[in-house]
Structures are given as structure tokens and as C-alpha cells.
Amino acid sequence: MRLWRPRRLGVALGVFMTIGFGLHLWGVPFQKRLTRLQFQQSCAPSLQPAAETCLPRQRLVFLKTHKSGSSSVLNLLHRYGDRHGLRFALPIHYQFGYPRLFQASKVKGYHPQSGNTQKPFHILCHHMRFNLKEVLQVMPSDSFFFSIVRDPAALARSAFSYYKLTSSAFHKAPSLTAFLSNPRAYYQPGIHGNHYARNLLWFDFGLPFPPELKTKRANLHLPKDSNFLRLHVLPSGAGPGSQILDPKVLVQPVTTVADGHTQPVNTASSDLGTSSFIQWGLAWLDSVFDLVMVAEYFDESLVLLADALCWGLDDVVGFMHNAQVGREERLSAAGNNSQTAEDWQLNARARAWNNLDWALYIHFNRSLWARIEQYGQRRLQRAVAELRARREALAKHCLVGGEALDPKYITNKMLRPFQFGSTKVLGYVLQSGLSPQDQEECERLATPELQYKDKLDAKQFPPTVSQPFKTSRLLSP
Template sequence: MGPLSPTRTMCLRGPWSLGVALGIFMTIGFALQFWGGPFQRRVPGLQLQQPWAQSLEPAVPSCQPLQRLVFLKTHKSGSSSVLSLLHRYGDRHGLRFALPVRYQFGYPRLFQASRVKGYRPQDGDTQLPFHILCHHMRFNLKEVLQVMPSDSFFFSVVRDPAALARSAFSYYKSTSSAFRKAPSLAAFLANPRAFYRPGARGDHYARNLLWFDFGLPLPPEMMTKRGNPHLPREPTPRQLHVLPSGADPRAHTLEPSALFHPAATVADGHSQMSSPASLNVGSPSFIQWNLAWLDSVFDLVLVAEYFDESLVLLADALCWSLDDVVGFMHNAQAGGVHGRSTVSDGGLTAEDRQLTARARAWNNLDWALYVHFNHSLWARIKQYGQSRLESAVAQLRARREALAKHCLVGGEALEPKYITDRQFRPFQFGSGKVLGYVLRSGLSLQDREECERLATPELQYKDKLDAKQFPPAVSLPLKT
């Protein structure tokens, strides 16, 4: 038998060579699988994020993120939590805030542009623009537009007046003369005129606080000591979503107010309000006109009882990732029920139902606001897609839970007695204890920086931004 030809040699050796090659590749594959973690951690560009840090950002953004924002921070409506995410986003992206000299823009007086630190209209085009206006004020569109461009994204948040009344009574009892004189919220709402005096110091906290914060005209009975002695009746019912956040919206409905149904937008863009003389202040027509004006100004109004759903819609409207709106709850009081709906009568005692009805009737203008923006929120949810929203809300909550476990001692908010670091201790005000956060030890430098952004209370964060935008001048040494 003669020598094999090269072709036949290749044919005979092919399977053996292929087997050897496969064996080598399998060995390499097992080795990479075994050493994959350390190998990837050492080689730049191959690091694997920890499960808590998984990004929720879309793979390919289809729009440009909005960064000119006006947030009307309403009282006792979850607005401190929204402020926290705005602080964090602006800080991370190097945006410039329109800051108050102290912590509020002259509240309870109407907002004035002159109260913005560093605002100098005489500088004209040479003045650096502001990106975000978000601290406490009583809304005044004309003056806001002196500071922020008219194409800014305007948004705010509302809360059911019954829940807001409970929180405000606890928080502002020492500030409002009406609340201070009342032994309890139930006693106040049983006969509010015995305690409430229009124009008295701090009494704007005691009635229609949302309406006041939105800067809307007040009816005469809230401006003078002569008013209607009778408690206003609760409006005629119409359907309103009232479920706790995350529940099936088809399960239950409540019926408030045919009088206060949403009105059509009256104008495109942002226009300064001037009340028609033909409308009687406080009448249903006047209320509807004001709600229509708000629709023409505000691009989105969040609802505290559907906070996570509102955040998903906010991220979508701003073209932000869900990561940008994930945050911790701020300025919450121990024992509070923030985030759960108190509007549904299910599970409430007869006494609670009576208190709820009285709170809504006494705060009838706030109830009109709430009904209106609750309706508009669910209209947006329908447009966004119910199943799509539920999926996004689940992602948001999972991400928040993972961040809390990674960043926080105990994975949750703690009472102030446990918070020794003044950087994270929230301002204590009112009769309730305001909760805060303690960071876990052993965090990496990068993780600690992000966890600090999440846990820092609003007053400390405002000071941080202030120092960043207005660094103290360094004194030069004197010449000898």
C-alpha cells in the first residue's frame, strides 16, 4: 500500500483534528466560565453591574430629555420626594437651579422673580440661564416667566384633601391659629368656623391649601372675616378613581362632583390669568374656569395617591429613564399613611368616613382640584396603556427596593433618634416625627455618592446646591 495522498490524509485526520479543536475550545469556555467574574472585573469595559444597580434606561432613547423644568411644590402632597429626585437629577447633570435666598420664595406671599438668588435682569443675555425652579412658592406665572423660559415643562402634585387635612393638622398645628385652638382634627372639622379666621396668621394651611399654593383667586369668605356661616355641602357625585396605588382601577370607584368635571384647555402655551368679571368668585363656573386655566399652564399634575404611576408618566413626559425618577420618600411622618389612598370608603370606620366627607366639604376648592387632576391622570394612563404602566411601576418598585437594601441601614426610613449624622437628619417640625435615612457602612466611593444623593433631605440638599452654584469667595492674602 503506497503512501497516502495529502487529500486523503486530510480526510482521515479531519475528524480527529476537529475533535481536538472542539476540546480546546470547550476547555477555554469552561475556564472563562469559571474565571469569568474576576476576569471581567479586571478588564476595563467588562465590569458587570451589581443586581441593585441594574439600569432601567431604554437601550436607544427616541427623544431628547427635557431639562427646563418648573415644579410647583405643594404642601403635604409628597412634593418633597419629587423635589429630591429633581435635586439629584440636576446635581448629576450639572444643571442650574433657581434657588431661594433661604428655603422658600417668600411664602405665603406670591412668588417674585427678585427673590431668586443670583437673578439680575439688568444683565440681559449675559446672565446664565436657570434650568430648574422647584422650591416652595405660591405660584405666580407672570413672575415665574421672568426667570424661566415659556417652553419650560410645568408640573405639580395634588393630594386628596381628606388625607392632606390629616397631615397638615399634625404638621402645622403650632403654625396655624385655627389648628392650634382645636383639640383635634375631628373637633375642628365638626365646627371649623369656631376656630378658623380668614386672614389670621397661618390659617391658609387650614383651608384649601392646594388652591392657595396654585396662586388661584380666593373667594371672599377666605379673605375677610365676614363669610358664609354654613359649611359648604359636598358636591354632587361623579366617578373618580380612588384605589390605592397599584390596585386594579376597575375594582372600585367613588362618585364626587358633576359640577367639577374637567374643562377644556382655554389656551395654548402659558398665559397669565385674568378672571372674567362675569364670573362670580367661588361659583362652579368660576372654579371650572380656573381649572381650565391650570390645564393651559401645567403640562402634568401628579396625584399623590398614585405616586408611582405618576412618576412613570413623568419620566415618559420628560423623556427620562425610570432610573431618573426612582427615589426614597422624604419628609414623611412616623405613623403616616402617605402613598395609600384615603379616598376609598372601603375599610374606614363610620367616624373616619364622616371626617373624610367633612374635610372634602370644608376644602371644597381643593376637592375640585383633586377630582379634576385625578381624572386627567387616568386619561393619560389610558393613553399610555394600562399593562405597560403596570410593568413600568413594577420595575420602579423593584429598583427602589433594591436601592434601599443596598444603601440603607435596615433598608427603610428610620425615626430621627437613630440619625446622628446631621447631613441626613431631616428638619423636625410639627407634632409628628419626620423620618430619615442612615447609610450602610462599607459602600464603595461611587455607591456612597449615589446613596447620599438619594438620602439627603431637601434642606441639606438645597444648601449643597447653593454652595455649588455660589461658592464662597476666596480672600486673597494682603500685600506686605
């Protein structure tokens, strides 16, 4: 006990020092954002049916997280802003200096010292590592902040194939199973690209890492019973049998063993270091973000987003973007009840290794369900059914085959998604014979994020000399 108490005291001191640094870094913008939230409590959009006086929100900050369905959200923001003539805060290239923290200076056309009147930005939505202080230099504090999270088990599968050549930790491992069986044999923090290999969501949200996570080098061990964790997740829109699940059975805590101490990897943990730090981080995110969507309940999240923004369902209906071949199978492998013991163990290891992301997922999954309860489950079911019917009708009208296709069939470079990683990224081919109006709208629905960014860039900053589109300029999404 005498040896343990100083160590525990040191961990606590490290946590409070890190929190103190974070408060110093975020203090001013946090207060601005908190004041804005308190002011809007009386006039925030209701989760009841929209009133006639409801005005569409058009100042938006979307934190685009990696491998979480965020490209599909980006497409609906591109389309909405494009149709309504809104001004995007665009990166000079395709990302805002990622993986570095966002800096306002990386926004194209942002020159606060020039003396000229700055045109306001309406939407900030491209890849960045979140940095509230700098975001508020570009966007007003009354903007609607939102993001999306995904089950770390599904995210790990997608990230491993997508970033196999980018992350040295993934590149060294022969398979995801081998990597998760002994992560420390492959993973070294701080190595270029390795932020993709652990707690990618936490990283994207711009949160600092707990002191313990920076210093511990022990491997994670799991209980022998592979059924100790059963996370029942049914992907949104998985088929006619899909339904809204009971949140009480959706998430359960994971326990891991590190350095001989049992550590519950959830926000209810009694561990002074990691748990207190996680709870602080989640509370801070709650104070900043108005809504955090959940990838496994994508359509339900879209309905809640449309309600919060006072938009119509047509504003949020769209096609899936940046989906990899076999995406549905990987999503199902992360959450259904027909998995093998090996599948369950792989999922549990992925969640334990990405314990901070798991805490994020649990927290925002619960907050989403709280909003669903307020909105009304029957009302939500009707809206989700209508959303899916509209999507299906658009797909049949716009797309060859009515669905996403292998990129080998996509000859139009403006519609062919950027191919990155070891798995093919699906895209769309438009039907022939569409009317000019339908052709324009179908192109918006089918255009990948990088090409759409170029389109918006050319619209806001017309080039003096027309240049052909070059895929060699594309960067990793």
C-alpha cells in the first residue's frame, strides 16, 4: 500500500495537470460556447413537430471523424450548401493540416489581418483534428456543432484495411486478429500514421490522452469467457428486419487487466486516473456539441439531425459514400448475435484496445437514445421509413443498378471515388436520359467528397485559368 499510494497520487496529479492545461487551452472559447448554449436553451429547436416559426439552421460545424460514415454526412452538407449558396470554410488542399490540431490559418480565404471585410462562413465540415479555440476564430459561437461516432469494433475492421499502408502498426501486422492479440508488438505511439491504430475517434475530437495511456506498456488481457460482452448492434437500414433496439441491452462495460489491476473501460470506472479524465473529456464534449450521431443508427441520426436543424427529410436523404466492398458484412460482424466465439473475442479486444473510443461510443449512444425517447420512437420509426423510401426511389431513378458499384464500372472521373487502402471503395454510375434538372441533382447525390470539394472551391474561388481535374492531387480522406 505504501508503494501504491504515491503512484496513485502521481497519476492523480498528472490527470489534474493535464486537465488544467486543457482548461487553459480551451477556457476562453469554452466560456463563449457555454454562454451561447445557455442563451439558446429557451429558443433551441424542439424535438416536438416543427413549428411554423422554425427557421433552418445554416451555420454549421461538422467534425468529420474517420471511418464512421462521415463522408455520407459530408455529401448532404455539400448539397445543402451548394443549393442554398452558402459559403464553406474550405481547406487549402483537402484537409485542415490533419493530423495536427485545426488552425484557422488553414482556411482558404481567411485573412483577418488584411483589413478587408471578411465574408462570413456558413459551414465548416472537412477533415480536421478538432480545436475549438481556432474553430471559433472562423465560425460564430452560435453555430450548430455536431459529429458522428462508430462502434470501435467495426471501426477497427475498416481502419485496418483502409490504413494498412499508412499506419506502421497496421502495416507490420499480418492481420487484425494478430494485431489485437498483441498490439504492443506492433504499435508505438508517436510514429507517423499510428494515430489511426488506436483511439482514432478520441484523437479526431482533439482531446488529450490520459497520462496513464501515455506511459503504460502492458498488453490487455481478456476473460476466458468470450461471451462476457455482447453488444447488440443492428446496422441502420440493414434490411426489412431492421428495428430500433432497446438501449438497455445495447451497451455493457468491458473490463481489462493491465499491470495486475482490473480496469473497467467505461465511464463508471472507479479508476482515479483514466476514468476521471474520460468523464471530464465527455462532459466537455457535451458542452460543445449539439448532437453526436451514431453510425450504427445512421438513419435515426439523420432524422434527429433534420429535426434539430429545422430541415426537411429531403435535405438529409442521400447515398452512402466512401463505403468499402463488404462494408455491410463487416458491420454485421461487429454486432449481430450469430457471430463465432472468435468474432466476439476480436470485437472485445478491439473495444478494449480502443478504450477511449469505446467510452465515447457508450456515452453518445446513450445520449442519442435519450433524444430518441424525447422525439418519440413511433414518430421516429415513421420518419425513418419515409427517409428510406425516398432514398430507394432516388437510387432507382438516378443510379444504374440502383446501388453502389465496383469502381471498375465508373468511367466518369468526377464520379469515381478516390481509391485508397487495400479494399475497393464503391461509387455510382448515373442513369442515361435524365432531364437536365434531374441530372444536376443526381450528380450532387453521387459526387464523391473530394470532387465535390473541388467543385465548391472553384465556385467560391473561380480560377483565373481553367485546369483539368487531377486525381494525383488527392490526399487520403
